[in-house]
Amino acid sequence: MSRDATFEDGRDAPLYLAALDPEDLQVLSALAQDAVFPITEMRWQARARRFALLLNRFRWEDRPAAERHGRAPERVQALLVIDNVLKVASQGIDRTDTDLILSLLAVSFTPGNDGTGEVLLTLAGDGAIRLEVEALEATLKDVTRPYVAPSHKVPTHPE
Structure with a gap:
């Protein structure tokens, strides 16, 4: 008897995903939603x-397995890397505030020529970072083991 695959069938392995088109980037964005990071962990390597x-x-x-087994929600450190970046601009971010913690809501792509x-x-909080790219190439890679989310809660968004 065959059945559809479930989350439980997958390995509990670190994510390592690439996005080369807008549809791939939607998947990457969904998995990075609600990620938090100190402003000091943001780098642009111009060269x-x-x-x-x-x-x-x-x-x-x-999340589905954690809820089913009564485990606390987890976070993991991950690298989000965008390649082929020609220019970086930001708004609504005080880049001089080294104690600032930012929360990522979405990653999207607007094609040009x-x-x-x-x-x-x-x-x-109305902040944004805009990256002008020569071509879309993004990766999301988990780099640590998962740990219990300090809040012990699933992120929520007011409607």
């Missing part, structure tokens, strides 16, 4: 044309 964030990512993919475009990192 390498790379923008990177070290995130504390909520493990949305583990000939594969170029803009990656928009939408942050809570």
Whole structure:
């Protein structure tokens, strides 16, 4: 007898995903939603044309199993890397406040001409980071073991 795969059938392994088109980026965005990071963990390497964030990512993919087994929600540190970055701009962020903690709500792509475009990192509190890219190439890679979310709660958004 065959059945559909479930989350439980997957390995409890670190994520390592790539996005090369807007549809892939939607998946990556959903898994990075509600990630938090100190402003000091944001880097633009102009020569390498790379923008990177070290995130504390909520493990949305583990939520069904955690609820079913009564486990606390988890987070994991992950690297979100955008390559082919030509220019970086931000708004609504005080980059001089080294104690600032930011919360990522979404990652989206607006195509331009000939594969170029803009990656928009939408942050809570009306902040945003806009990356002008030569081509869409993003990765999300877990780099630590999961840990219990300090709040012991699942992120929520007021309607």
